[in-house]
Amino acid sequence: MSDTTINSDSPSWTDVACQHAQAVTNSKLPIIEPFRIKSVDPIQARTRPERIEFLEQCHGNLFLLPADAVLIDLLTDSGTGAMSSEQWAALMRGDESYAGAKSYQRFEQAVQDILGLPHVVPTHQGRAAESLLFKILVQAGDVVPNNTHFDTTRANVEAMGAIALDLPCDALADTRSNEPFKGNMDLNALEVVLADDRQHVPLVMMTLTNNAGGGQPASLDNLRGVRALCDAYAVPLYIDACRFAENAWLQHLRDPDVAGLSVADLVKHAFSLADGCTMSAKKDGLANIGGFLALRDAELAESARRVMVVTEGFPTYGGLAGRDLDAVAQGLHEVIDEDYLGYRISSIRYVCERLDARGIPVVRPYGGHAVFLDAARFLPHVQAAQYPGQALAIELYVEGGIRSCEIGSVMLAQVNSETGEEIPAAQELVRLAIPRRTYTQSHMDYVIEIIDRVWQRREQIGGVGIHSEPPVLRHFGARFHPLPQSNPVSA
Ligand SMILES: *Cc1c(COP(=O)(O)O)cnc(C)c1O
Numbered sequence: 001m002s003d004t005t006i007n008s009d010s011p012s013w014t015d016v017a018c019q020h021a022q023a024v025t026n027s028k029l030p031i032i033e034p035f036r037i038k039s040v041d042p043i044q045a046r047t048r049p050e051r052i053e054f055l056e057q058c059h060g061n062l063f064l065l066p067a068d069a070v071l072i073d074l075l076t077d078s079g080t081g082a083m084s085s086e087q088w089a090a091l092m093r094g095d096e097s098y099a100g101a102k103s104y105q106r107f108e109q110a111v112q113d114i115l116g117l118p119h120v121v122p123t124h125q126g127r128a129a130e131s132l133l134f135k136i137l138v139q140a141g142d143v144v145p146n147n148t149h150f151d152t153t154r155a156n157v158e159a160m161g162a163i164a165l166d167l168p169c170d171a172l173a174d175t176r177s178n179e180p181f182k183g184n185m186d187l188n189a190l191e192v193v194l195a196d197d198r199q200h201v202p203l204v205m206m207t208l209t210n211n212a213g214g215g216q217p218a219s220l221d222n223l224r225g226v227r228a229l230c231d232a233y234a235v236p237l238y239i240d241a242c243r244f245a246e247n248a249w250l251q252h253l254r255d256p257d258v259a260g261l262s263v264a265d266l267v268k269h270a271f272s273l274a275d276g277c278t279m280s281a282k283k284d285g286l287a288n289i290g291g292f293l294a295l296r297d298a299e300l301a302e303s304a305r306r307v308m309v310v311t312e313g314f315p316t317y318g319g320l321a322g323r324d325l326d327a328v329a330q331g332l333h334e335v336i337d338e339d340y341l342g343y344r345i346s347s348i349r350y351v352c353e354r355l356d357a358r359g360i361p362v363v364r365p366y367g368g369h370a371v372f373l374d375a376a377r378f379l380p381h382v383q384a385a386q387y388p389g390q391a392l393a394i395e396l397y398v399e400g401g402i403r404s405c406e407i408g409s410v411m412l413a414q415v416n417s418e419t420g421e422e423i424p425a426a427q428e429l430v431r432l433a434i435p436r437r438t439y440t441q442s443h444m445d446y447v448i449e450i451i452d453r454v455w456q457r458r459e460q461i462g463g464v465g466i467h468s469e470p471p472v473l474r475h476f477g478a479r480f481h482p483l484p485q486s487n488p489v490s491a
Helices: 013-023 048-057 085-093 102-115 126-137 151-159 187-200 220-233 244-254 263-272 298-311 322-335 338-357 388-400 441-456
Strands: 119-123 143-146 163-166 204-207 237-240 276-280 291-295 370-374 405-407 429-433 464-468 479-482
Touching (some): 085 322, 102 263, 102 322, 126 237, 204 220, 220 263, 291 298, 322 338, 388 429
Antiparallel strands (some): 405 429, 464 479
16 A cells, blocks of 8 residues: 555645646647547559559549549548448348338437428438429429539439529639538529519429538528528428538538537528428438438328339338438437537548648638539639530549549530530539548548649640530430640640
8 A cells, every 4th residue: 555645635636637738738639530440441552554544444434433443432422431330230220121110210210300300201312302302292394493403403303394493692603702601592583583483483492511512501591581482482492401410510610690509409490491301311311322301291291102102112111221221310310410520521621721722723611521623723724615624533533543523514514405505514613522431631631642743734634525425414424535635824
């Protein structure tokens, strides 16, 4: 026994900690991944000549690359995240009963608890939920306003013979502006549409976050404004909820009026304004597959269930295995964790800030799920008709095995129905989507260096032409050929 006895004068741990805290400088600690790795998935670098050979084989379309030709896969954040140990455990609890499985009850409960929408229809992914919603609400000749339609949402609206109308706020067009809520809807434009043509507007949609527009959030105020217009014209409001948690976190960070609210509360507020939502659980469901349509109206939910049995499956599994339903239920609880969201958003900011500091044109403010490069400013000598975004995405692959995704005129150009000419997209972006909980900071450092190398030789990079393309969602199947750099930039 030590002869040091404890007496009433001995300081407590709290006293000692207080003294230390005063001495410590307030240096900022790095934000670390709030998890450790339990299972690893090896990745392997190819040589540059091998990558060029792969590029030949896939005709410059990165969607057609075999995944093992890719080193860092930032094609999408959809279904590419890592599940937690609790999600893997949930898989084992999966109830594979055809009807009324316990997995469905847990899934339904999670959606009801987190989003506050009562009627839950599972689907195999987001686009199936969109297809169901539009089949029950939209008719040929209708117009569906949205802050910005995602590609599958647009395709599903158009499949009904309706018009997908994008009404983003003005700030979205300026990729340099730091407006905090560029995902907002243009309320004046929406009012004009409703005032002119209410009878052809079956619903209004808000995409949270605005994926096609750079992962930009919409504010709670803007959502309230949209709801007020919907009320005034008696039109239902639906949310494309794919990144609802990231949207809420960005509201929490950027809007002083709501900074005091938790993410869970912000989510509740947003969805209390909606008549329903479509969701891809491959995004903020933190799962590898899954989705749902959630509705406030019981009769509408019944209509959706009648339609879904034909293509998706029985209403309590919707094309998913019971275990998938359980993984999503658990994922929905994990995605609103503020440590997780803080880490996710700051790792994206980490990349953007470093690119920005080197003068590389990234979309500002930094968005929720991806780093967006502004290809129009990265390759100003490449015209929109020569697809600068596709050209840049190809170079990132050749330089460092990084797979990214063009979100520009390849994906979103429209055709002038009179002249048959292509109308370029509003922006030429390259999206480097960051899978959830999958890559580490050193992977991000590598990404920064590869982008910088391409930036250093940008003046030699020419555009691409389209050799052949499928009739819908052409970015998935188009074949490209390189064009020579025909507008040499003077040094
Ligand atoms: C991914 C996505 C969808 C479609 O979801 P899938 O699961 O890919 O079918 C719809 N809207 C947005 C905003 C998305 O990001």
